[in-house]
Amino acid sequence: MKPIDSPWPVPRTTTIDLRAWLKRATQRLAASSDSAGLDAQVLLAAVLEQPRAWIAAHAEASLTQPQLEQLETLLEKRAQGEPLPYLLGHWEFYGRDFVVAPQVLIPRPETELLVEQALDWLRRFPTRRLAADVGTGSAAIAISLAVGIPGLRVTAVDLSFPALQVAQTNTRRHACTGQVDLVQGNLLTALAGPFDLVCANLPYIPGPLLSQLEVARFEPRLALDGGPDGLVWVRLLLEDAPRWLAPQGLMLLEIEASQGETALAAGKQFFPTADVTVIADYSQRPRLLKIQS
Ligand SMILES: C[S@@+](CC[C@H](N)C(=O)[O-])C[C@H]1O[C@@H](n2cnc3c(N)ncnc32)[C@H](O)[C@@H]1O
Structure with a gap:
């Protein structure tokens, strides 16, 4: 038939x-x-x-x-x-699915330590509700904080306009366009502060190492290159931040595991009266510079 x-x-x-x-x-x-x-x-x-x-x-x-x-x-x-996340077009961070594209760094599990610390602090201080996420990329940090703390207002800044377009897709996807303001700018300079909380996962890989790393073949150099010793952007942010951080505010900066002592010294230099510490991850590697002003 x-x-x-x-x-x-x-x-x-x-x-x-x-x-x-x-x-x-x-x-x-x-x-x-x-x-x-x-x-x-x-x-x-x-x-x-x-x-x-x-x-x-x-x-x-x-x-x-x-x-x-x-x-x-x-x-x-x-x-x-x-990388698989670029092929799939999305990736999970802190239990949520984010759109990713080659214009943004793929959000890493290491960065969840920063989100945990920030959420913990925000829950303990319910009147501190103005935050900044510097170098927001996909906006994974900003959105994780906004969704976790409904009254929070986050200004999420990035130098890269293409990265901010991906961030915008994500703020819409997670229904937090009303909580997360996306701004193109250099570190904090384009923003009106002060902020109760300043978070940043800035590029921290030493530039000379990048050409040897697989990660640099696909992810944006602007998201990775931290200058000669990897801490150029972190130092610039620390130098400026005292003007933008509210009294008794909190600053959390992700660092690379080998940068603990140098980052601690820089934090104490620019915030001489603050409580400056380095927080280790679950493998006891220093991954976060914490400044409680
Ligand atoms: C390491 S990625 C982090 C992305 C995202 N926050 C995350 O944790 O997945 C660093 C981001 O900082 C941005 N960036 C680099 N230099 C900057 C600067 N001077 N001011 C603002 N953003 C910058 C890059 O475009 C990139 O999106």
């Missing part, structure tokens, strides 16, 4: 099932990724728009030709080192 013609174009199926593609993709990624099998599953789940558990339960299902073509393109980019 002749099959009835479908009124819609039906995607051609291939002879490749999910299990076979996963096996081949895992082998293709083995040389370039420490998590080849997981990466392959995540890409497959994204293209099929299904949870990873669904894939395991449908390993014999065949890919359609358009799905296969899309997967092959993504696989090749991943094999060339392109």
Whole structure:
């Protein structure tokens, strides 16, 4: 019997099932990724728009030709080192999903320490509700704080206009455009303070090291390059910040694990009367400069 013609174009199926593609993709990624099998599953789940558990339960299902073509393109980019979050177009930070694009740094789990400390302080001081997030990028910090503290007002500043466009997508996505004001500017100079809380995850990788790092191949240099010793932006911010930080305000700056002593000394230099400390992460590495004025 002749099959009835479908009124819609039906995607051609291939002879490749999910299990076979996963096996081949895992082998293709083995040389370039420490998590080849997981990466392959995540890409497959994204293209099929299904949870990873669904894939395991449908390993014999065949890919359609358009799905296969899309997967092959993504696989090749991943094999060339392109970060998974850029390929997917989104990534999780502090339990929420953020749009990411090559114009912004991919939000890192290390930065969640800053968010935890900031939320803890804001909950203890319910009258302190003006915050600034300097070098906001995707606005992951600003939005995590705004969503966590409904009365908070955050000014989120970045030098990069393309980064702010991604930030705007995220403020809309998380319904906090009324709480987060996006501003293009250099550090705090374009802002009207004072702020109760100043947070910043500024670029802190020493510039000369960048060319040796995989991260610099895909993420924006403006988000990574911290000058000769990595602390140029942090020092400039510390120098300016006393004018913008309200009395008894809090400043939290993410630093690289090797910068603890230098950052502490800089903090004490520019805030001689404040309580200046360095906070370690769960692996006991110094990751946060904390200044309680
Ligand atoms: C390390 S990324 C952090 C992004 C985001 N806050 C996060 O934690 O994922 C640093 C950000 O600072 C921005 N930036 C660099 N220099 C700046 C400056 N002088 N003033 C404002 N923003 C700056 C970069 O464009 C980038 O978005």
